[in-house]
Amino acid sequence: MAAHDSDWEGVRLHVVTGKGGTGKTTVAAALALALAGGGRRTLLVEVEGRQGIARLFDVPPLPYEERKVAVGPGGGDLLALAVEPRAALMEYLDIFYRLGRAGRVLDKMGAVDFATTIAPGLRDVLLTGKVYEAVRRNERGRPVYDAVVLDAPPTGRIAKFLNVNTEVAGIAKVGPVRNQAESIMKVLRSPASVVHLVTLLEEMPVQETVDGVAELRAAGLPVGGIVVNQVRDGVLPATALTAAGRGRLDGAEVRAGLVAGGLVRTADADGPRAGRLVDGLLAEAGEHAARVALQRRERTELDALDRPVYELPFIPEGVDLGGLYGLAERMCAQGLA
């Protein structure tokens, strides 16, 4: 769990994005857990109001407040925070304008809903602003958090979400919101930040990953690693896989194998049930081979992005806290954390 093994030494803000259904929140949580190892202190932030973190760590819904949710491997604190635009705006007004009560009146009148609805960029500034604040927060001359992990909006919206400067530029030409957006951008574009993209080896998620990387690069935002999630171990020997792909597996051998394995009696070796089992197994192998071939093609596309690629195993029973530690360990072993 040694920190010096990480490919992302010096990075303080890890933004994790991914297409819906790829397990982006799980990856963000496992990464945060890994980064909370070895006595470090890490904050995991979600901004989409889904309470996905609370579900993963099996804790009550998170308030707008940093709460400890787990202990990092080998000791360390993992805290989590669910940022909500309304609360973030109230806090912002309070800090910068001491608007305590007036702020609440504004909120009651629907001003906050109004502001964040009519100018989605403003909402994004508030959300990223809170993350920015957590990254920069200092106590006694040193950062409060060794790392901050953001479970960000999906790949399709990520460049827009992070590129808050451009988003608010059309609306706020001067003023503190504009200044705030500029400070956030400075941190996001610095070597202390990276954006990791989570994908599966399937057509749509890979396509979105490729598009997302292009958009991030165009916006001058630092692209981190590509995390291939839910990878399954190959159970077929390589030669069998090739043969299966060509439909040339030896049915007679399988038939004999079923008898030898005790699934079919010797007397029934040529019977209809044996035939059905053999055909079924061969068909399943053929499908498997086609899927593996497809995954290889998708993997080639990811490799062409010229970014480090990390693989995380599929966990059949679903990811619970134990599963998160397992994933965190795999991340450390591969240098993602």
Add this chain to the structure above:
Amino acid sequence: MSAPASARPVAGKGPRLDVDALLDDPSTAIIVCTGSGGVGKTTTAAALAVRAAERGRRAVVLTIDPARRLAQAMGLSELDNVPRPVAGVDTAAGGSLDAMMLDMKRTFDELVDTAAPPDKAAQIRANPFYEAMSSSFSGTQEYMAMEKLSQLRAQAADGERPWDLIVVDTPPSRSALDFLDAPQRLSSFLDGRFIRVLMAPAKAGGKAYLKVFSAAVGGVAGVMDRLLGAQVLHDVQTFVAALDTIFGGFRARAERTYRMLQAPGTAFVVVAAPDPDALREASYFVERLEREGMPLAGLVLNRVHASVIDDLNVERSLAAAEQLEEDAASPLTVGLLRLHADRMKRRDGEQQLAVRMRAAHPDVPVAEIPVRAEDVHDLEGLRAVGADLGG
């Protein structure tokens, strides 16, 4: 490559969604495919539309965000926001298929153009807030999908286009509920108290009204000026004033669309992948549709791991594989048995989830689509998915 029909359904016992009956029923006029992101809504919508057309319906499908190769296969590369005929569909049964991909910004522009006189429309479209709202307001995509649906419906009703069935895909939001809530959200936003306060001085002109709110408005204006710069409040006020003139129209349309969705002739198909998150989301959505009196046709479980040899279970497969390994016999059979055991493990897990879902919603019919070795990206693939659904 689909599993032959002899695989037992993963979803277990319970009512089956008879897709062909739904498609063949001439009173089915609108099918809305919905579900959380990444479950295969677009593919399901396209497959239903192809099957309907080849069974004799004159169908049009509105897709939101198709995979690129599927879009190309359906001739959806033209981004002109109107349906085009899909080449290669078998029209022998008297049906036809048109398809389009939603252009959210363009639909919003067109809506503004129809709802406002030219000078007002131009004023709205030039406002910086319009740009922000029409391209990224969360819910705009949902609202525009519904707007497009009602346009297609109107064109069909007028006889302008020959469609007797409209299949719609819904935006890839994180929650399936977004799509039902968006129109409401937009109109309640436009009706909001804050907007009225903000617009009050301009509208009322009367001093009495102004007095009541002056403190609040003054405070609001002051804060906004300080936060965003003085130009912003002015931009907001002109934008809202301009929207206000057409906004009665907005709200009336949203309500009409809502009623259209509740009417007989509409069928909701909830698409879910057999994983805990997607099924939980599907469950919420089923409950919500019931509460709102929206006609639910059923649930489609997409990408299930069925097996034609599901009588060979996980334990026996693994036991046989171990036996063979001990005897150093047929590594090929060992591999195939382990592969099969993996598949059965997934199937069993999915079955457990599906059974739980069934128990919570015993009356909801379910259809399922087996997982495919390859992604669907042509008509042939869509036909195969349709056959699984209909089969």
